[in-house]
Amino acid sequence: MAHFTKATSLHDWLNQRLGIDTVRRVMATEYWIPKNINFLWAMGMILAITFGLLLVSGIFLLMYYQPNVATAFDSVNYTIMQEVGYGWLWRHIHGVAASVVFLIIYIHMFTGIYYGSYKKGREMIWISGMLLFVAFSAEAFSGYMLPWGQMSYWAGMVITNLFSGGSLHANGLVEWIRGDYVPAQAFLSRFFMLHVLLIPLAILGLIGLHFGALRIPHVNNQDGEEIDFEAEAAKYKAGDKANSKVIAFANDFMSKDMMVVGIYLIFFFYLVFYHYDFAMDPVNFDPANGLKTPAHIYPEWYFLWSYEILRPFSTDVGLIAFAFAQVIFFALPFLDRSPNTVPASRRGLFKFWFWAMLIDMIILTAMGKVPPQGLFSTIGFYAALTFIGLWILLPFITKFEKKV
Amino acid sequence: MKNSSRRGFMGKAFGAITGVGAVASLYAMKRSWDPLPSVKAAGFTTLDMSTYKENELVTEKWRGKPIFILKQTTEMVKKAKSNPRDIERLVKVGDDYFMVCLGLCTHLGCIPGYHPEKKNFLCACHGGMYDFTGDVTKAPPPRGLDIPPFKIDGNKLVLGEEGSEYKKMLENGTTLRA
Ligand code: HEM
Numbered sequence: 165m166a167h168f169t170k171a172t173s174l175h176d177w178l179n180q181r182l183g184i185d186t187v188r189r190v191m192a193t194e195y196w197i198p199k200n201i202n203f204l205w206a207m208g209m210i211l212a213i214t215f216g217l218l219l220v221s222g223i224f225l226l227m228y229y230q231p232n233v234a235t236a237f238d239s240v241n242y243t244i245m246q247e248v249g250y251g252w253l254w255r256h257i258h259g260v261a262a263s264v265v266f267l268i269i270y271i272h273m274f275t276g277i278y279y280g281s282y283k284k285g286r287e288m289i290w291i292s293g294m295l296l297f298v299a300f301s302a303e304a305f306s307g308y309m310l311p312w313g314q315m316s317y318w319a320g321m322v323i324t325n326l327f328s329g330g331s332l333h334a335n336g337l338v339e340w341i342r343g344d345y346v347p348a349q350a351f352l353s354r355f356f357m358l359h360v361l362l363i364p365l366a367i368l369g370l371i372g373l374h375f376g377a378l379r380i381p382h383v384n385n386q387d388g389e390e391i392d393f394e395a396e397a398a399k400y401k402a403g404d405k406a407n408s409k410v411i412a413f414a415n416d417f418m419s420k421d422m423m424v425v426g427i428y429l430i431f432f433f434y435l436v437f438y439h440y441d442f443a444m445d446p447v448n449f450d451p452a453n454g455l456k457t458p459a460h461i462y463p464e465w466y467f468l469w470s471y472e473i474l475r476p477f478s479t480d481v482g483l484i485a486f487a488f489a490q491v492i493f494f495a496l497p498f499l500d501r502s503p504n505t506v507p508a509s510r511r512g513l514f515k516f517w518f519w520a521m522l523i524d525m526i527i528l529t530a531m532g533k534v535p536p537q538g539l540f541s542t543i544g545f546y547a548a549l550t551f552i553g554l555w556i557l558l559p560f561i562t563k564f565e566k567k568v
Numbered sequence: 569m570k571n572s573s574r575r576g577f578m579g580k581a582f583g584a585i586t587g588v589g590a591v592a593s594l595y596a597m598k599r600s601w602d603p604l605p606s607v608k609a610a611g612f613t614t615l616d617m618s619t620y621k622e623n624e625l626v627t628e629k630w631r632g633k634p635i636f637i638l639k640q641t642t643e644m645v646k647k648a649k650s651n652p653r654d655i656e657r658l659v660k661v662g663d664d665y666f667m668v669c670l671g672l673c674t675h676l677g678c679i680p681g682y683h684p685e686k687k688n689f690l691c692a693c694h695g696g697m698y699d700f701t702g703d704v705t706k707a708p709p710p711r712g713l714d715i716p717p718f719k720i721d722g723n724k725l726v727l728g729e730e731g732s733e734y735k736k737m738l739e740n741g742t743t744l745r746a
């Protein structure tokens with residue numbers, strides 16, 4: 165057994181048993197963050213905090229929600245919203261957070277793309293990030309099933325049908341996923357399980373992996389400068405804090421991060437109290453009815469861009485295009501052939517690629533929302549082709565990029 | 569040396585047993601996600617075909633899914649007969665012809681709406697269209713509406729049982745097994 169001495173304080177008692185000083189040093193006081201980063205680097209912390217909000221509000225919703233096709237709708241729309249004291253607060257926090265988390269994820273992703281933070285040593289940060297994106301998408305979809313309204317039911321129908329693989333006609337697989345011929349009790353129970361246990365567990369694990377992946381390469385910075393972290397840390401520890409290019413994660417950097425988080429939370433709770441309706445689809449306030457499709461089915465805004473890539477094509481081509489859109493971002497570190505880890509503004513053609521991709525995804529999102537007719541169909545079709553075309557172009561334009 | 573090879577053996581033995589256990593548990597997990605026998609046995613729907621009115625779409629229910637029944641007018645039958653693909657899709661009970669289809673779009677499963685004046689179906693989800701026999705006329709749906717297994721029994725139609733007329737439809741590719 166290790167040697168223990170009589171403790172001089174509670175801190176010392178804990179330190180002998182848990183090594184809390186070492187933990188603090190490794191995680192905070194000697195975890196180095198570059199100085200030249202901007203508010204966009206706070207998005208990761210905002211995501212972590214939003215996930216926390218989802219977890220806490222979800223726990224309270226779980227106390228009254230009933231995963232049963234006969235009672236689910238009322239347990240949400242009547243019990244939680246009208247009977248439970250402050251039940252509406254948890255529901256609105258949960259709904260708003262589920263929507264806003266995707267806005268922040270997209271900002272976080274495009275920040276990474278703009279500054280080249282997925283390159284040379286940071287590939288695992290990117291890949292773990294994409295796994296988080298997939299897990300959050302599955303979490304959002306499974307959660308959307310739970311109120312068992314019209315949109316829950318029909319989104320469940322349409323999305324599970326994707327697994328029939330078009331002409332492959334794999335109805336057996338679809339029925340296996342649903343546990344029934346149509347979304348029914350078995351479907352609701354299993355998506356409930358996924359939403360409250362399995363996927364959140366996976367997300368927690370993936371957040372751990374994402375943070376771990378950051379440890380060795382460190383975060384990037386807004387000039388793409390390659391920092392010698394050991395040398396800069398030595399300067400900092402020697403007291404030359406002004407000339408060191410890094411600062412300690414806590415408390416120094418955290419105080420800056422928390423400033424941005426604070427502004428975000430004001431915006432967030434403004435939405436929760438005054439504009440929660442944007443996160444609640446009116447159609448979903450009708451109970452599920454398997455014999456009546458709503459006039460116009462569309463997913464939540466954050467899935468619209470990939471939905472629009474599916475929509476303008478025939479079934480099989482649409483499915484292939486959709487599958488392509490779902491996985492292609494994983495390949496970004498390998499399709500970008502340029503060794504430059506610098507902001508897109510200094511990367512020649514890539515600068516245009518970046519803005520074209522961002523604008524194209526916004527157009528796809530807008531077209532996914534409007535009915536699939538006339539001019540909108542045409543715009544959607546060309547935007548979908550542009551999306552695919554941009555990815556095909558990427559290796560070529562980055563291959564010939566000048567080294568900076 | 570001897571020791572380590574013994575450890576090696578233990579490792580392989582554990583590995584092998586774990587592997588078998590893992591495969592077996594994956595199988596159990598797969599089976600737990602299967603539809604329950606009670607769901608699968610969910611039965612048959614019998615329809616009295618003498619109750620329907622011409623060119624009026626009625627939605628029945630079979631295995632939780634909507635079933636479209638559309639009794640054809642003489643004019644519609646005449647039009648369908650001019651196109652072998654169309655007439656093969658119709659079910660003849662007594663002297664009347666019916667469209668009997670699964671009311672789920674073959675694209676991604678929305679319920680198309682029927683327009684009695686235009687005599688066609690429009691799927692609002694992605695704009696797919698079908699004619700009055702359920703055949704597809706505008707993409708994205710890859711094929712006409714699927715026809716559920718049926719058996720003609722006098723004036724009645726039993727859904728869920730495969731009668732000779734339905735088997736013929738499967739054989740000549742009029743429908744896929746729904
Ligand atoms: C939704 C859960 C997520 C959480 C909680 C999260 C959290 C974080 C945190 C705390 C950081 C460090 C601070 C920062 O640079 O912002 C970070 C960095 C990063 N994340 Fe995420 N992230 C998530 C999703 C994603 C996704 C979907 C991607 C993209 C595929 C991604 C890609 C990255 C990249 C590339 C970095 C490094 C930034 C740099 O080095 O400058 N993350 N993440």
Ligand code: FES
Pocket residue numbers: 673674675676677678691692693694695696708709
């Ligand atoms: S579900 Fe009918 S057109 Fe897509």
